Amino acid sequence: MSSIYQKGEKDVVLRVEKLSKAYGDLLALNRVSFQVRKGEIFAYLGPNGAGKTTTVNILSGLLKRDKGEVTICGYDLDSDPLMIKQAIGVVPDESNLYPELTCTRNLQYLGELYGLPRVERVRQTERLLAMFALEDKAKVPFQGLSKGLKRRLTIAAALVHQPEILFLDEPTSGLDVPSTRSLRRLLIEINRRGTTVLLTTHNMFEAEELAHRLAILIRGKLVTSGTPGEIRRRASQQERLEVIFSREVKEEEVLQNCPAVVSVTIKDQGFVLAVAELDRALREVVGFAGQNGIRVVSIVSMPPSLEDAFVSLIESHQDNTLQEIS
Amino acid sequence: MNQLRRALSVCRKDFESYYGKPPLITWGLLFPGVLMLAVYIKEPKAYLGLSPGIIAMTLLFGNTSMSAIVVTFEKRSGTLVRLLLAPLRQETIILGKMLSAGLYGISTSLVLTVGLIFLLGLRLENPLCFVLGLVLGAVTFSLLGLFASVMVREVFEAMTLMNFFRFPLLFISGVFMPVERFPAVLKPVVLASPLTYVVELLRVGITGKGYFALWLVPAAVTLFLSCISWQLAVRGFRARSYQ
Numbered sequence: 001m002s003s004i005y006q007k008g009e010k011d012v013v014l015r016v017e018k019l020s021k022a023y024g025d026l027l028a029l030n031r032v033s034f035q036v037r038k039g040e041i042f043a044y045l046g047p048n049g050a051g052k053t054t055t056v057n058i059l060s061g062l063l064k065r066d067k068g069e070v071t072i073c074g075y076d077l078d079s080d081p082l083m084i085k086q087a088i089g090v091v092p093d094e095s096n097l098y099p100e101l102t103c104t105r106n107l108q109y110l111g112e113l114y115g116l117p118r119v120e121r122v123r124q125t126e127r128l129l130a131m132f133a134l135e136d137k138a139k140v141p142f143q144g145l146s147k148g149l150k151r152r153l154t155i156a157a158a159l160v161h162q163p164e165i166l167f168l169d170e171p172t173s174g175l176d177v178p179s180t181r182s183l184r185r186l187l188i189e190i191n192r193r194g195t196t197v198l199l200t201t202h203n204m205f206e207a208e209e210l211a212h213r214l215a216i217l218i219r220g221k222l223v224t225s226g227t228p229g230e231i232r233r234r235a236s237q238q239e240r241l242e243v244i245f246s247r248e249v250k251e252e253e254v255l256q257n258c259p260a261v262v263s264v265t266i267k268d269q270g271f272v273l274a275v276a277e278l279d280r281a282l283r284e285v286v287g288f289a290g291q292n293g294i295r296v297v298s299i300v301s302m303p304p305s306l307e308d309a310f311v312s313l314i315e316s317h318q319d320n321t322l323q324e325i326s
Numbered sequence: 327m328n329q330l331r332r333a334l335s336v337c338r339k340d341f342e343s344y345y346g347k348p349p350l351i352t353w354g355l356l357f358p359g360v361l362m363l364a365v366y367i368k369e370p371k372a373y374l375g376l377s378p379g380i381i382a383m384t385l386l387f388g389n390t391s392m393s394a395i396v397v398t399f400e401k402r403s404g405t406l407v408r409l410l411l412a413p414l415r416q417e418t419i420i421l422g423k424m425l426s427a428g429l430y431g432i433s434t435s436l437v438l439t440v441g442l443i444f445l446l447g448l449r450l451e452n453p454l455c456f457v458l459g460l461v462l463g464a465v466t467f468s469l470l471g472l473f474a475s476v477m478v479r480e481v482f483e484a485m486t487l488m489n490f491f492r493f494p495l496l497f498i499s500g501v502f503m504p505v506e507r508f509p510a511v512l513k514p515v516v517l518a519s520p521l522t523y524v525v526e527l528l529r530v531g532i533t534g535k536g537y538f539a540l541w542l543v544p545a546a547v548t549l550f551l552s553c554i555s556w557q558l559a560v561r562g563f564r565a566r567s568y569q
Contacts, residue, residue, distance in 0.1 A: 060411055062411070082415070098343060110408070113332055
């Protein structure tokens with residue numbers, strides 16, 4: 001089997017070049033390019049309908065692409081589809097194991113499909129049930145598990161053949177807070193043990209907490225990529241101030257008296273101010289308080305969050321689209 | 327070899343999940359068994375002539391229905407995606423699914439035949455021809471069921487699609503009346519039906535006599551039809567299994 005790793009790119013596990021896919025007139029993916037390096041968690045972010053699942057389906061061989069090149073672990077998607085399937089583990093957005101089979105049998109059956117010898121299947125099943133804290137559910141049919149446990153077993157099933165890279169499509173979608181937290185800890189542990197992860201999500205907090213690098217996809221177009229810090233700095237020009245005054249103040253008063261404040265959001269007992277120039281805004285806010293006999297209880301400068309950057313990117317992309325249309 | 331082993335895994339899992347379950351076993355046995363008994367009670371001498379047709383009908387309905395139901399159900403529940411994501415060729419998946427549905431059809435037909443032998447004194451004049459008819463019929467009908475399953479989304483759609491073909495086939499394939507007794511004008515239609523050749527193989531197996539001078543003729547035609555069905559199933563799976 002031919003491996004086409006290029007010189008100096010030994011650490012690239014997944015390379016996507018100018019990937020395009022259309023459904024009729026709808027361009028779902030428009031010349032998308034990105035790389036995922038060995039050992040990292042790469043988050044593929046985008047709002048609903050951005051094309052994240054389409055990308056994962058193409059990478060995992062479920063959907064045909066229209067244009068573009070994809071190599072995974074050095075194998076070409078067209079010429080080595082079976083090698084690629086052996087190298088990847090896929091967790092779809094819906095937990096989809098065999099409802100009537102027990103947890104153990106589900107894992108062992110998938111081990112058979114991936115060609116694991118019997119001894120290895122048994123060993124892997126025991127290891128994964130322990131790792132995902134499902135040992136006491138080993139003999140329970142998949143349909144008898146809670147949603148959170150189903151999700152865990154689905155992720156365990158994708159790891160049964162020890163893939164090089166794991167594709168996770170919205171892994172925590174629809175889970176309660178404890179299940180989400182424990183699943184995130186598991187993903188970090190899986191990555192720590194050497195599995196590269198491609199994570200699709202629209203949850204900014206999740207991406208910020210888990211990902212080493214990320215890419216943002218909007219309407220089928222990859223608009224930016226980099227570390228969370230890089231993207232925050234690049235996408236959002238505005239900094240934020242969190243202010244608590246000693247008495248009630250109206251939002252309009254702040255906006256009228258502080259020109260450097262771009263927007264005001266109420267949060268708990270105070271405000272979050274999006275500001276164009278931090279120093280000027282600080283002076284204006286403190287001056288406004290002094291002139292009106294209000295005490296500033298606290299004022300904290302905060303960097304823009306990934307969510308701010310994401311929203312700013314979506315808005316600017318929508319503006320661009322509107323300009324293109326007009 | 328690896329792919330064959332994986333096809334056998336698919337087959338074994340399908341037996342665990344579907345074909346080994348009591349409702350399917352009883353459905354596969356009761357329906358033809360009761361029909362056969364009804365014919366025997368009405369006219370004991372006629373059952374021998376009808377038994378090849380009823381066994382072929384069991385194969386036709388059992389195999390096309392079960393293979394279509396299983397795949398449509400797995401499409402709906404998302405578990406078919408598991409097979410598509412695994413390092414399996416499309417042909418491996420089809421082989422596994424065909425083997426499970428085929429073995430189900432063959433085993434229910436064999437149990438029915440053994441019952442007829444012990445309870446009603448049925449004799450097999452040419453057992454080889456009989457088994458060949460069962461195997462080739464099971465393969466062809468399972469593959470046609472698989473093809474139907476990828477053309478639709480819901481189980482009822484698969485059943486509707488197949489019934490459109492299956493019921494007319496019953497009346498033009500020598501199930502209830504031997505081929506030689508059809509009027510000349512209908513003979514081309516009878517000979518165009520794939521079920522005719524399966525019935526003929528089973529008829530030679532049971533009575534030693536058939537419409538064709540040589541049993542190799544229906545055997546060759548059924549083999550050819552199973553190859554066509556394989557191609558249809560493979561192309562259907564390639565084009566529509568993930569939809």
